[in-house]
Amino acid sequence: MDCVPQGIRAVPDRALLSVRDLSISVSAPHGERLIVDRVSFDVGAERVALVGESGSGKSLTARALMGLLRRPLKVSAGRLEFEGVDLRALTPARWAAMRGSSMALILQDPRHALNPVLRVGRQMDEVLRIHQKLSAAERRDRTEEMMLAVGLAEPARTARAFPHELSGGLGQRVMLAMMLVNGPRLLIADEPTSSLDESLRDQVLELMVSLVEHRRMGLLLISHDLQQVARYCERVLVMYRGRLVDVRRTQDLAGAEHPYTRILWSCRPGGRTYGTELPVLVRDADERLDMAP
Amino acid sequence: MNRPRRPFTSADLCLGTAVLGVALFAALMAPWLAPFDPIAQDIGQRLSPPTLTHLLGTDGLGRDILSRLIYGTRPTLALVALVMVLSVPIGLTVGIVAGYCGGRIERLLMGVTDVVMAFPTLVLALAFVGVMGPGLINSAFALALTGWPAYARLARTETLQMRRSDYLAAAEMHGIVGPRLLWGHVLPACVPSMQIRLALDLAAIILAAAGLSFLGLGMGPPTPEWGAMIADGSKVIFDQWWVAASPGAAILLLSVAFNLIADGLRAAGDPSRA
Amino acid sequence: MRARYGRRVLRRVAGAAATLALTIAALLVVTFALSSLSPIDPAIRLVGDHASAASYQQARRDLGLDRPWPVQFARYVSQVLRGNLGTSSSTGQPVRDDLAKVFPATLELATLAMLISAAVGLAFGLLGAWRPGGLTDGVIRILSLAGNSIPIFWLGLLALYLFYAHLHWTGGPGRLDDAFEYTIDRSTGLVLIDTWRSGVPGAFVNAITHLILPVLVLAANAIGNIARLTRAALLNESAREYVILARAKGAGEARVLFAHILPNASGAAVTVLALSYARLLEGAVLTETVFAWPGLGRYLTTALFAADVPAILGGTLVIGVCFVVLNRCADLLARAVDPRIL
Numbered sequence: 045m046d047c048v049p050q051g052i053r054a055v056p057d058r059a060l061l062s063v064r065d066l067s068i069s070v071s072a073p074h075g076e077r078l079i080v081d082r083v084s085f086d087v088g089a090e091r092v093a094l095v096g097e098s099g100s101g102k103s104l105t106a107r108a109l110m111g112l113l114r115r116p117l118k119v120s121a122g123r124l125e126f127e128g129v130d131l132r133a134l135t136p137a138r139w140a141a142m143r144g145s146s147m148a149l150i151l152q153d154p155r156h157a158l159n160p161v162l163r164v165g166r167q168m169d170e171v172l173r174i175h176q177k178l179s180a181a182e183r184r185d186r187t188e189e190m191m192l193a194v195g196l197a198e199p200a201r202t203a204r205a206f207p208h209e210l211s212g213g214l215g216q217r218v219m220l221a222m223m224l225v226n227g228p229r230l231l232i233a234d235e236p237t238s239s240l241d242e243s244l245r246d247q248v249l250e251l252m253v254s255l256v257e258h259r260r261m262g263l264l265l266i267s268h269d270l271q272q273v274a275r276y277c278e279r280v281l282v283m284y285r286g287r288l289v290d291v292r293r294t295q296d297l298a299g300a301e302h303p304y305t306r307i308l309w310s311c312r313p314g315g316r317t318y319g320t321e322l323p324v325l326v327r328d329a330d331e332r333l334d335m336a337p
Numbered sequence: 338m339n340r341p342r343r344p345f346t347s348a349d350l351c352l353g354t355a356v357l358g359v360a361l362f363a364a365l366m367a368p369w370l371a372p373f374d375p376i377a378q379d380i381g382q383r384l385s386p387p388t389l390t391h392l393l394g395t396d397g398l399g400r401d402i403l404s405r406l407i408y409g410t411r412p413t414l415a416l417v418a419l420v421m422v423l424s425v426p427i428g429l430t431v432g433i434v435a436g437y438c439g440g441r442i443e444r445l446l447m448g449v450t451d452v453v454m455a456f457p458t459l460v461l462a463l464a465f466v467g468v469m470g471p472g473l474i475n476s477a478f479a480l481a482l483t484g485w486p487a488y489a490r491l492a493r494t495e496t497l498q499m500r501r502s503d504y505l506a507a508a509e510m511h512g513i514v515g516p517r518l519l520w521g522h523v524l525p526a527c528v529p530s531m532q533i534r535l536a537l538d539l540a541a542i543i544l545a546a547a548g549l550s551f552l553g554l555g556m557g558p559p560t561p562e563w564g565a566m567i568a569d570g571s572k573v574i575f576d577q578w579w580v581a582a583s584p585g586a587a588i589l590l591l592s593v594a595f596n597l598i599a600d601g602l603r604a605a606g607d608p609s610r611a
Numbered sequence: 612m613r614a615r616y617g618r619r620v621l622r623r624v625a626g627a628a629a630t631l632a633l634t635i636a637a638l639l640v641v642t643f644a645l646s647s648l649s650p651i652d653p654a655i656r657l658v659g660d661h662a663s664a665a666s667y668q669q670a671r672r673d674l675g676l677d678r679p680w681p682v683q684f685a686r687y688v689s690q691v692l693r694g695n696l697g698t699s700s701s702t703g704q705p706v707r708d709d710l711a712k713v714f715p716a717t718l719e720l721a722t723l724a725m726l727i728s729a730a731v732g733l734a735f736g737l738l739g740a741w742r743p744g745g746l747t748d749g750v751i752r753i754l755s756l757a758g759n760s761i762p763i764f765w766l767g768l769l770a771l772y773l774f775y776a777h778l779h780w781t782g783g784p785g786r787l788d789d790a791f792e793y794t795i796d797r798s799t800g801l802v803l804i805d806t807w808r809s810g811v812p813g814a815f816v817n818a819i820t821h822l823i824l825p826v827l828v829l830a831a832n833a834i835g836n837i838a839r840l841t842r843a844a845l846l847n848e849s850a851r852e853y854v855i856l857a858r859a860k861g862a863g864e865a866r867v868l869f870a871h872i873l874p875n876a877s878g879a880a881v882t883v884l885a886l887s888y889a890r891l892l893e894g895a896v897l898t899e900t901v902f903a904w905p906g907l908g909r910y911l912t913t914a915l916f917a918a919d920v921p922a923i924l925g926g927t928l929v930i931g932v933c934f935v936v937l938n939r940c941a942d943l944l945a946r947a948v949d950p951r952i953l
Contacts, residue, residue: 112858137863144861156852161874170870171860222860451630452637457934459893460911461641464927467915468649540760547762548897552912567765571901574768575776585765592760 059086060230060262065122080286091263093273096283102266106234111139145175148223148231153239154215158207165203168222175226190225213244230262249276270308350601356594364410371404376559384577394579405561412562416546419477428485432492454486459545466554495527536599540592547588563588631939638931642924643687649920697921706925715800717906721891724829732834736841751838758835763894767828767901782820784903825902833887844879848872878945885941889934
């Protein structure tokens with residue numbers, strides 16, 4: 045199936061991140077297996093969502109953008125640029141300099157994504173120590189400032205806590221603070237709210253969006269929840285089985301032509317769909333997408 | 338529980354099983370394989386280095402070392418088998434009963450298991466054999482005494498897992514209860530982890546048994562036990578080092594074989610760790 | 612939050628102490644049972660073979676052998692707690708005194724071996740985790756296999772033959788050459804300290820030449836396992852999410868390993884070390900016999916040859932208690948290091 049996005053392709057005026065033909069493969073005992081197949085997109089100072097079901101390759105793509113994939117996974121791309129810098133040619137030292145200062149990544153569950161045996165404040169201090177030459181007092185001030193900015197009312201007390209002592213919402217804010225304190229240009233958020241309660245999800249997302257807006261950053265939000273991202277993002281990239289099958293502005297989602305996007309969009313439990321049969325995707329072995337009657 | 342099982346693709350497993358097979362073969366066919374009688378003395382030939390007649394030399398009493406080595410597989414494997422027969426059933430029973438009954442019985446049984454698990458195997462075996470007298474049965478008993486807790490632990494884990502699953506409930510609904518349920522359904526589930534544990538234990542037991550016979554607590558002369566042969570060799574180690582070298586190498590080989598079998602079984606059950 | 616933390620630690624320690632006490636009690640039961648089951652009759656040993664029936668009965672009553680089992684056990688326990696482990700039938704001395712004399716030698720041997728195997732084993736484990744699948748992995752595999760399969764007394768014998776008798780690189784059996792054996796004042800019982808303080812020229816070096824072989828043989832046994840388990844713990848941790856986030860923060864590999872992975876793996880590493888120490892103690896029993904090292908192990912084996920029941924059981928008890936304490940410490944230490952488990 046040809047997966048080059050057709051139709052409206054909303055390209056930002058100035059791309060922060062530029063990706064062409066990104067492919068990820070894994071060396072298996074019986075040859076190489078392609079997991080992500082020639083994905084191409086751009087992200088500017090805007091909010092873009094990368095949506096797909098589990099197994100679509102979206103998380104792997106996110107990590108590939110940060111250069112975090114290792115053997116046996118292999119990444120290749122026709123173009124992979126961030127602010128003009130060719131990411132494919134970076135040495136480990138230069139990668140380390142970029143991560144956490146120009147590009148930021150937050151993960152799904154703060155209880156697992158934060159180091160369990162270090163206090164939270166120390167982990168925040170670390171990211172400042174790695175990238176900036178500041179005195180201890182200055183680092184403390186910056187940390188406190190950032191923690192207030194993400195809505196943590198008692199920065200000093202929270203800083204003394206261990207990750208497992210913080211609730212999901214607090215932990216997520218801490219992770220956000222930690223990754224934004226150095227002022228990156230791009231934030232990649234890999235399912236940041238999937239392990240939170242429903243009630244908290246909107247809060248955290250709104251926080252993220254406001255921070256990103258305020259700092260004129262780009263946001264790449266990875267999610268499996270199309271409805272959620274539609275509320276907060278301007279563009280949507282839809283992935284299915286390792287391929288980018290649709291690129292659409294959020295306002296155009298309702299009128300999507302691609303069958304997979306339509307299925308995702310219409311699978312919303314709500315007043316109108318109540319009592320009706322859930323449309324089901326018929327998936328063939330050769331990956332053709334048909335709609336069930 | 339759906340792990341692919343391809344036991345003989347592992348080189349470890351093949352090698353280990355091959356060596357074990359050779360040892361078993363030697364034990365069974367000893368009278369036909371050994372060139373000499375293992376207890377026949379030939380003082381005129383004592384302490385001679387490896388020659389074409391005596392491929393591994395002779396010991397202090399002129400006995401052919403190669404023949405003693407071959408016959409030595411018998412007491413070793415017999416002891417190993419005996420310990421296995423004693424410790425595994427006891428351990429599995431304790432573990433399964435504990436896991437199945439739960440409550441106070443489980444706590445009591447597991448308490449005992451934990452306590453015995455913390456005991457030093459070799460030292461207690463030494464004390465036991467030292468006090469009760471040497472011999473095959475005593476040695477096996479001594480080693481089995483501290484060997485069963487590991488099996489109890491893993492049997493209990495498996496039993497608990499099965500209890501939580503619907504598998505047992507379904508069997509019970511079919512009217513299969515009590516002993517038949519335990520032996521017919523729970524026991525087979527314990528087998529995979531038990532195999533690995535057993536292989537590892539047997540490797541250690543060979544060493545412990547050798548230690549016992551080295552200290553003179555084995556079956557006594559003239560039985561050709563490998564540990565005792567090393568002890569004989571230790572008296573002449575500085576001049577006739579080969580007397581002690583070959584029995585030790587035999588112990589090493591057999592122990593390595595069991596360790597390889599354990600590694601191979603582990604890898605076969607968990608392909609990601611191969 | 613502080614008070615709750617403190618209380619939890621206290622409860623944890625109390626629980627561990629109780630388990631330890633229970634295990635030692637069980638050990639006492641075993642040694643008591645063995646002493647009762649021993650075919651050697653202590654009453655006959657006291658009065659001799661040709662005593663009259665009356666004096667034999669009297670001896671039995673004196674030793675409390677006519678009382679029921681629980682009473683005998685209680686008597687045994689109270690004696691042990693008071694430090695009375697009986698009298699050795701071969702040396703005629705109180706077992707406790709004999710043990711006090713031999714204990715430092717084993718302590719020195721086991722501790723030195725532990726330090727070496729910990730240093731080398733941890734280094735190999737780190738190396739193996741740094742570059743998985745490389746040459747180090749193969750080395751670790753072989754070391755571990757060898758360490759688990761070689762009979763330690765055999766290794767000691769061959770090492771003694773090769774390095775002492777053949778190459779003359781090291782000292783022979785025993786802790787010191789005969790020349791120094793009687794000129795050193797044995798105040799601490801630890802030969803390195805004693806020779807250093809004695810000021811006798813050449814004594815310290817001589818002690819080292821005698822120590823080096825048994826220590827290395829013991830260490831060789833433990834290095835493989837320490838390396839393998841350390842590597843496994845480190846690799847286990849490096850697959851976790853926080854490691855990915857640490858790299859995403861811009862941490863270099865060294866920082867990731869030492870500031871993130873290592874602290875999380877230290878619980879497992881410490882457990883391995885404590886358990887290895889316990890195993891070293893057992894290994895020392897056989898190694899000391901080969902090297903004529905006058906420690907706990909040789910005391911035990913000599914007692915075994917002489918069928919000296921009180922000495923056998925006294926020695927077993929001491930080694931057993933050390934072993935059990937180390938095992939329980941391993942449990943406790945693993946939990947202490949991890950703030951999640953409390």
